[in-house]
Amino acid sequence: MKMEKLCLGIESTAHTMGCGIVSFSGKILANERAVYTTQTGGMNPSLVKEHHKKNAETVIDKALEKAGVSIKDISLISYAHGPGISPMLLVGRNNAKDLAKKHNITLIGVNHCVAHLTIGNLTTSIKDPVYLYVSGVNTQVIALENKLFRIFGETLDVGLGNALDKFGREAGLGFPAGPKIEQLAKKGKYVELPYTVKGMDVSFAGLVTKTSQLLKQNTPIEDICFSFQETCFAMLAEVSERAIAYTGKKELLLIGGVAANKRLAEMLDIMCKERGVIFKAVPLDYSGDQGTMIAWQGILEYTNGKSIDPDQADIRPYERTDEVPAIWT
Ligand code: ATP
Ligand code: FE2
Secondary structure (H helix, E strand, O other): OOOOOEEEEEEOOOOEEEEEEEEOOOOEEEEEEEEOOEOOOOOOHHHHHHHHHHHHHHHHHHHHHHHOOOHHHOOEEEEEEEOOOHHHHHHHHHHHHHHHHHHOOEEEEEEHHHHHHHHHHHHHOOOOOEEEEEOOOOEEEEEEEOOEEEEEEEEOOOOHHHHHHHHHHHOOOOEOOHHHHHHHHOOOOOOOOOOOEEOOEEOOHHHHHHHHHHHHOOOOHHHHHHHHHHHHHHHHHHHHHHHHHHHOOOEEEEEOHHHHOHHHHHHHHHHHHHHOOEEEEOOHHHOOOOHHHHHHHHHHHHOOOOOEOHHHOOOOOOOOHHHOOOOOO
């Protein structure tokens, strides 16, 4: 029996060294990762780079083992060329390039943020939604328009994940703080925080300052966590609703690391039900950074004519979502 073509995807843009294996028809065979975490500070690029270098080979081997295949069964290697932090991007690029050269496999570099969007489509069967992309760095409301992802609204300062992590650092919750804040919020009650929406844009800076003041004033941490979530998530529901009205799209898809948050999904679901719009959140395994989304994005672009010469394999630390032509749509 002839096996379906397979792509191996490598993610290393930030905290996660990941490797996923996906078939060209979209079957996910492996999704392995090693995530850099710390109890003390944030992300120190040289420590994270060392973490990724140390774990790359093991993560790739584990993915092959999980999928029950050998590197010789792989038809395409895809790596995240950006956006991200250069020392970490280079670890993924180097591993992908070396494997491609050694085993004579076609290579492709893809955009990490676009991959967050398309793994959402694959795993939820949602076709043409308004995407609410909420991760560490990004908070954006996006939709496809004339084969380009157009950013209708975004944060005017920090991404929500980073805002949560910054508060978490001050409160001694470690990194990443999002999941811990979600747990603490369950026992909290509401205190007023700055709510800042401008059209389809949002701002979290005032909220970060205010929550840090409340922490110093010994406001119970559960109350701060609860109010932080309620306020930010209400802001996100408001701008998503506005984007749905503006674009006329019939679906909302929540993606990115913060999509793991059940309360955020619940609030968006309520808003969508009221408008008769379908709401889905990307499954937990594919919300944060992973190599599976990089593999799938590689397949989408390769089957539409793209690939890269291993000796030209570059990194693009600042490439934006709206710079990538959606040639597969
Ligand atoms: P980007 O995709 O913009 O490059 P990233 O790669 O840093 O950002 P992701 O892995 O997509 O980010 O998301 C990580 C973020 O998700 C962290 O800031 C983390 O605190 C947050 N997060 C994870 N789980 C939860 C949760 N349950 N609730 C809220 N936030 C969460
Ligand atoms: Fe990400």
